[in-house]
Amino acid sequence: MSQQTQSRSRQRCEDCGNEIGELDPAAVCPRCGGLLELEHDESLDAATLMTAFVARRAAMTGADHSGVWRYRELVLPSIQPNEIVSHPEGNTPLLERRAVAMWAGVERLLMKHEGHNPTGSFKDRGMTVAMTQARRTSARAVACASTGNTSASLAAYAALAGVPALVFVPAGKVALGKIAQTMAYGARTLLVRGNFDDCLRLAREASAALGIHLLNSVNPFRLEGQKTIVFELLDQLDWSPPDWIALPAGNLGNTSAFGKALREAHAAGLIARLPRLAAVQASGAAPFAQSFRGGFAERVQVDPDTIATAIRIGAPASWDRAVRAINETNGVVTSVSDAEILEAKAVIDASGVGCEPASAASVAGVRQLRSRGVIAPDARVVAVLTGHVLKDPGAVVSYHQETEPPPSHANRPITIEPRVSEVERVLAEGKR
Numbered sequence: 001m002s003q004q005t006q007s008r009s010r011q012r013c014e015d016c017g018n019e020i021g022e023l024d025p026a027a028v029c030p031r032c033g034g035l036l037e038l039e040h041d042e043s044l045d046a047a048t049l050m051t052a053f054v055a056r057r058a059a060m061t062g063a064d065h066s067g068v069w070r071y072r073e074l075v076l077p078s079i080q081p082n083e084i085v086s087h088p089e090g091n092t093p094l095l096e097r098r099a100v101a102m103w104a105g106v107e108r109l110l111m112k113h114e115g116h117n118p119t120g121s122f123k124d125r126g127m128t129v130a131m132t133q134a135r136r137t138s139a140r141a142v143a144c145a146s147t148g149n150t151s152a153s154l155a156a157y158a159a160l161a162g163v164p165a166l167v168f169v170p171a172g173k174v175a176l177g178k179i180a181q182t183m184a185y186g187a188r189t190l191l192v193r194g195n196f197d198d199c200l201r202l203a204r205e206a207s208a209a210l211g212i213h214l215l216n217s218v219n220p221f222r223l224e225g226q227k228t229i230v231f232e233l234l235d236q237l238d239w240s241p242p243d244w245i246a247l248p249a250g251n252l253g254n255t256s257a258f259g260k261a262l263r264e265a266h267a268a269g270l271i272a273r274l275p276r277l278a279a280v281q282a283s284g285a286a287p288f289a290q291s292f293r294g295g296f297a298e299r300v301q302v303d304p305d306t307i308a309t310a311i312r313i314g315a316p317a318s319w320d321r322a323v324r325a326i327n328e329t330n331g332v333v334t335s336v337s338d339a340e341i342l343e344a345k346a347v348i349d350a351s352g353v354g355c356e357p358a359s360a361a362s363v364a365g366v367r368q369l370r371s372r373g374v375i376a377p378d379a380r381v382v383a384v385l386t387g388h389v390l391k392d393p394g395a396v397v398s399y400h401q402e403t404e405p406p407p408s409h410a411n412r413p414i415t416i417e418p419r420v421s422e423v424e425r426v427l428a429e430g431k432r
């Protein structure tokens with residue numbers, strides 16, 4: 001299979017420009033250790049691309065149904081359908097909820113809900129591509145460091161591909177839903193005494209030493225898959241770009257992928273202008289936001305702490321390419337407090353949409369940028385919700401049931417005796 005593959009892409013080092021082949025399994029540039037990015041040889045025009053996308057949209061099964069592989073010309077053009085490892089993924093909704101828009105102060109706010117992916121987060125979009133590539137290059141095992149979503153996704157795709165999986169997660173700092181998924185899907189789970197940054201360092205060292213294929217977002221194939229969040233949302237808007245795309249930022253893989261997607265969509269003529277990116281960090285884990293305030297003069301590291309465990313990261317790996325994404329889109333980076341994240345989450349949850357804490361950072365960021373006058377009141381904004389509400393049930397229970405005094409959006413459960421009169425009493429009290 002892979003021997004017959006005709007390469008149509010190259011991996012290029014972002015630091016030294018060194019080029020290696022599409023099927024080279026190197027995790028980083030073999031010459032200087034820099035991060036690799038994929039470059040595709042062929043550039044197709046917008047009309048040809050759109051015809052291919054539309055033709056695949058009708059499919060209901062298999063890789064053609066995938067919201068990642070629909071855009072394969074821009075992801076991995078050489079791929080053969082029988083090589084693809086797909087659950088399938090993508091095809092996530094673009095939602096409009098008045099209550100959330102009102103709270104954020106931006107009337108034309110849409111939410112791209114990546115929690116609708118098969119394992120409940122956007123990670124599946126990158127994982128289908130990286131796992132496909134790992135199998136194509138005959139990887140004997142795959143590994144990642146994770147705050148929980150990447151590990152859940154890797155575990156599910158490794159199970160599908162039939163490849164052994166090893167994950168490194170910070171002990172005691174992974175939300176319940178994510179650690180449960182990782183174990184359930186059968187990955188060998190290592191609880192590391194350290195934070196995510198320690199896990200990533202260990203995963204990189206162990207992969208290099210033991211010949212294991214690393215599937216963190218330093219892997220350029222992950223970013224190719226994650227670009228399709230942007231392609232799909234633009235497609236859903238008939239290729240009429242919004243003014244802003246807001247997303248939570250941790251290790252900065254997604255911010256980098258969004259920048260690359262926008263650059264390529266613009267170069268292909270799919271969109272006439274670039275939306276601005278708003279990358280939002282939690283204030284207790286905001287090295288990128290801090291650096292942005294200083295014009296990116298310094299690469300900052302912090303000791304991270306936030307309730308949004310998914311983005312509890314102090315030394316982001318995809319730094320330089322994320323800087324490029326922000327600069328090229330005239331974007332901004334900001335940070336929001338845990339209290340703001342939890343309030344945004346409560347509003348999103350109560351709209352019936354629901355998301356995990358890190359995801360709510362995007363909407364909290366939109367509200368803050370609106371109040372600072374950075375985002376105009378009539379701007380068209382897409383906020384990306386990166387993970388499902390059930391990823392972190394602990395955060396929900398503690399917010400609604402345990403926080404003292406109850407936050408303004410708390411929905412306290414009420415314990416009653418098994419009598420109709422009790423129900424009547426509760427109804428008479430009205431809606432808190």
Ligand code: F0G
Pocket residue numbers: 121123145146147148149150151217248249250251252253254255310311356358359386387
């Ligand atoms: N939102 C969620 C729900 C995440 O899980 C992550 C990252 C991010 C946002 C930030 O994306 O790292 O590309 O800037 N989660 C990784 C993981 C670190 O291991 O699951 P990023």
